[in-house]
Amino acid sequence: MSYNPKETEEKWQKYWEEKRLYQAEDPVPYGKPAGPKKYILVEFPYPSGDGLHVGHVRSYTALDAISRKKRMEGFNVLFPMGWDAFGLPTENYAIKKGIHPSQATEKNIFNFRRQLKSMGFSFDWSREVNTTDPKYYKWTQWIFLKLFEKGLAYQSEMPINWCPSCKIGLANEEVVGGKCERCGTPAEKKNLKQWMIKITAYADRLIEDLKELDFPEKVKTQQINWIGKSYGAEIDFKIENSEDSIKVFTTRADTLFGVTAVVLAPESPLAEKLITQENKKKAEKYIEEAKRKSDFEREEEEKEKTGVFTGSYCVNPVNGEKVPVWIGDYVVASYGGGAVMMVPAHDYRDYDFAKKYGLGIREVVSGGDILEEAFVDYGVLKNSGRFDGLSSKEAIEKITEWLQKKRLGGKKVHYKLRDWVFSRQHYWGEPIPIIHCQKCGMVPVPEKELPIELPYVEKYQPTGTGESPLSVIENWVKIKCPKCGGEAKRETDTMPNWAGSNWYYMRYCDPENDKELADKKKLEYWMPVDWYNGGMEHTTLHLLYSRFIYKFLFDIGVVPQSEPYKKRTSHGMVLAEDGRKMSKSFGNVINPDTVVNEYGADTLRLYEMFMGPFGQAIAWNTQGVRGIYRFIEKFANLFEETSKNKESSEEIQRELNKLNKKVTEDLEQMKFNTIISSFMEFVNLGLDKKEETGKDSLERALLLLSPFAPHLAEEFWQRLGKKSSIFEQKWPEFDPKMIQEKEIGLIVQVNGKMRDKIIVPFGISEDEAKKLAISSEKVKNWLEDKEIKKVIFVPDKLINIVV
RNA sequence: GGGCAAGUGGCGGAAUGGUAUACGCGGUAGUCUCAAAAACUACUAGUCGCAAGGCUGUGAGGGUUCGACUCCCUCCUUGCCCACCA
Numbered sequence: 001m002s003y004n005p006k007e008t009e010e011k012w013q014k015y016w017e018e019k020r021l022y023q024a025e026d027p028v029p030y031g032k033p034a035g036p037k038k039y040i041l042v043e044f045p046y047p048s049g050d051g052l053h054v055g056h057v058r059s060y061t062a063l064d065a066i067s068r069k070k071r072m073e074g075f076n077v078l079f080p081m082g083w084d085a086f087g088l089p090t091e092n093y094a095i096k097k098g099i100h101p102s103q104a105t106e107k108n109i110f111n112f113r114r115q116l117k118s119m120g121f122s123f124d125w126s127r128e129v130n131t132t133d134p135k136y137y138k139w140t141q142w143i144f145l146k147l148f149e150k151g152l153a154y155q156s157e158m159p160i161n162w163c164p165s166c167k168i169g170l171a172n173e174e175v176v177g178g179k180c181e182r183c184g185t186p187a188e189k190k191n192l193k194q195w196m197i198k199i200t201a202y203a204d205r206l207i208e209d210l211k212e213l214d215f216p217e218k219v220k221t222q223q224i225n226w227i228g229k230s231y232g233a234e235i236d237f238k239i240e241n242s243e244d245s246i247k248v249f250t251t252r253a254d255t256l257f258g259v260t261a262v263v264l265a266p267e268s269p270l271a272e273k274l275i276t277q278e279n280k281k282k283a284e285k286y287i288e289e290a291k292r293k294s295d296f297e298r299e300e301e302e303k304e305k306t307g308v309f310t311g312s313y314c315v316n317p318v319n320g321e322k323v324p325v326w327i328g329d330y331v332v333a334s335y336g337g338g339a340v341m342m343v344p345a346h347d348y349r350d351y352d353f354a355k356k357y358g359l360g361i362r363e364v365v366s367g368g369d370i371l372e373e374a375f376v377d378y379g380v381l382k383n384s385g386r387f388d389g390l391s392s393k394e395a396i397e398k399i400t401e402w403l404q405k406k407r408l409g410g411k412k413v414h415y416k417l418r419d420w421v422f423s424r425q426h427y428w429g430e431p432i433p434i435i436h437c438q439k440c441g442m443v444p445v446p447e448k449e450l451p452i453e454l455p456y457v458e459k460y461q462p463t464g465t466g467e468s469p470l471s472v473i474e475n476w477v478k479i480k481c482p483k484c485g486g487e488a489k490r491e492t493d494t495m496p497n498w499a500g501s502n503w504y505y506m507r508y509c510d511p512e513n514d515k516e517l518a519d520k521k522k523l524e525y526w527m528p529v530d531w532y533n534g535g536m537e538h539t540t541l542h543l544l545y546s547r548f549i550y551k552f553l554f555d556i557g558v559v560p561q562s563e564p565y566k567k568r569t570s571h572g573m574v575l576a577e578d579g580r581k582m583s584k585s586f587g588n589v590i591n592p593d594t595v596v597n598e599y600g601a602d603t604l605r606l607y608e609m610f611m612g613p614f615g616q617a618i619a620w621n622t623q624g625v626r627g628i629y630r631f632i633e634k635f636a637n638l639f640e641e642t643s644k645n646k647e648s649s650e651e652i653q654r655e656l657n658k659l660n661k662k663v664t665e666d667l668e669q670m671k672f673n674t675i676i677s678s679f680m681e682f683v684n685l686g687l688d689k690k691e692e693t694g695k696d697s698l699e700r701a702l703l704l705l706s707p708f709a710p711h712l713a714e715e716f717w718q719r720l721g722k723k724s725s726i727f728e729q730k731w732p733e734f735d736p737k738m739i740q741e742k743e744i745g746l747i748v749q750v751n752g753k754m755r756d757k758i759i760v761p762f763g764i765s766e767d768e769a770k771k772l773a774i775s776s777e778k779v780k781n782w783l784e785d786k787e788i789k790k791v792i793f794v795p796d797k798l799i800n801i802v803v
Numbered sequence: 804g805g806g807c808a809a810g811u812g813g814c815g816g817a818a819u820g821g822u823a824u825a826c827g828c829g830g831u832a833g834u835c836u837c838a839a840a841a842a843c844u845a846c847u848a849g850u851c852g853c854a855a856g857g858c859u860g861u862g863a864g865g866g867u868u869c870g871a872c873u874c875c876c877u878c879c880u881u882g883c884c885c886a887c888c889a
Contacts, residue, residue, distance in 0.1 A: 218807060218884090225806070225885065232889080250889060263889095305887075330887045340889045348804085349887055416888055536883080610827070612815055617882085621815065627827050630842095674817070677826035684826090747822055752870035754822055792869050798821050802869050 005600025065707035082129035131500030138451035162190035228416025249336035254395035266290035267333035276311030427460035429494030649692035660734035747798035
């Protein structure tokens, strides 16, 4: 064997590191005059105790290949790496192993870094960031202070999702199917004072600005749906014998005459107030039960709607009708004010509810049969007084206008997006830089005192009371108020995982800066990120929230544009050989170290590029890895047997140009699997025609292969006697003229079926092609006794004779 | 219930209006070997045929076209995301 990956790979990794080949150049006046830049970004990993996943390798290899090609094309490339290291998994891991989270983090990062380096990725390690480094989280806290200053960070007592097992509050995004995202325990509701971030203030801009971005449509629609903007009306239902009114949100103001009840969410503060004496027992018990039930349990009960009458009534503003007020658990507390107008005739849920509790069903839009089921489409109004005969569309407009005039309601826009619960009652996170003073209230920590470092403690287990472990460290909590000097206490909640990952890509532009989160000139040069690859699972979390934070920083003049990412792509998951998710409990995890030890990093890299379309989930196949290793051996053979030949034949050169074109173009479109197949075809052809293949072709093939198999490419490049690294070379250009063959196989069809393939000179005329086609023996049989009706000629491709 | 993808050999997949199944895996036979592994060579969608060759074939059905895996319509299946959002 003429190529031994084990020996070779480490050698070149060292060589590249010494040459500092992958360091990005800052713009003047900090660096050399910088040419055009490309900022290529992969989501930084969470350094877990499990080590690098082969899924990381897939997306990092892809973007590494792109970065390498861009450098060879002359771009000043920033391709950085760092660690998203705060958060629950490390804290849990530390508790389990009995070591401190900071030590666990250090150990895990060390391992991840070693693994990434063994893959030969071209990261600029001089810009490494770590979210748990006080020098880094100083600026995470600074961003929080700015949000607080602008009124976008606030505290609010609210029912939050609570995991009884982790003893921690969860963001809506962390509750999946009613269960805690991490441990799978059904989430409960618990009232706690929480820090909130007002992302809703940016809802419109987050939708609007998507238009300009090069994101997959799927990502855009998912974000739009998540924000969930809907246009409708807010309508006031005056409560009988009271000054108060119930505000309901509806997108179907046209059905207002069909209201036969108003239903409140059990959590609604109004609900309790409206319960009358005679309904007290029943209704209060109902509320208590409903509150105790988690969202999940409510869902599990086969969506059977339940409810209870409060005893109170309100007034339908459009016709003065007296309408009963109910409480029902099908009403979502956090949307639309937690109240709905119930129109059984024209809403499925209301229909079920009304049927169950014997409430009236009144048809006000014609078009369906409401004895059978609710009619939810638009139609023509009836039983609606002066609005009869209008179409639903017109009626929505007219009725809303009328309400607005009477000051009983009006147009209203609602969002599904809710403000972001930004506090965790945990140890392993950034302390929130706020001080609570008895006299002055909430006082922000003065900027010059940042960072507020996380105190090193022995006990970091959750308290379980809902308070963070920091709350028991008295000498840390107690502090003088920076405003009045009186007694005060530090905020003891910490920030969620997302806080550090919101802005990490800005820090790469200027990772050492102690005066600002990053220098403005550097941000102006590097931002926005030109290409950001990550997982679909981050679409409505990290990707949306970091866009919001970037917009906020733009508004306060810290960053140069309002969108951080120009282009977004996403990779598919790498599944285990059995088609399931890789998981320790299934025992089906593939460790990249094992593959690297056995076959080398290049084999793993090539395999992951070859295994299937980049955007698709795909199962691991151990035999497939062997197949790639065979390819590497074949390549080495080809090299050994042909590198002494001088010039390649015309055919080989043509195929090489085709390969050149394919790699250059498909790389941009992330069609890596077909690129690797083309290399295989080229090598197979070269081995078939050893005498025709020479040094010139090998050189170019190595350049083309170098982004994918950098070690192998460098090794053979240097074996050819080159004095500089292959990565200091220019990306090869292809010659379109060389791709054109002199003779081509023209397809001959009769009635659209292929009957023959004839060799003809390139650029043959229709007449000549026709003559040749008709005279073909095979074709003659199919034309016998038949009249030629029509001939379709596609130049240099095919000729179709219709008989 | 809503939204978005996708259905092609034994398997991963290629071809996005013009040779369907490239490339790889697996399989079969052979070479080498005391033997095995590895490697190499040939074959590998189904079907009829000694062969030449024919016919069928890209989830199902229909349509557009000289020509459809590809475009349009209806349906089925699978996957992902969202979901009592008024």
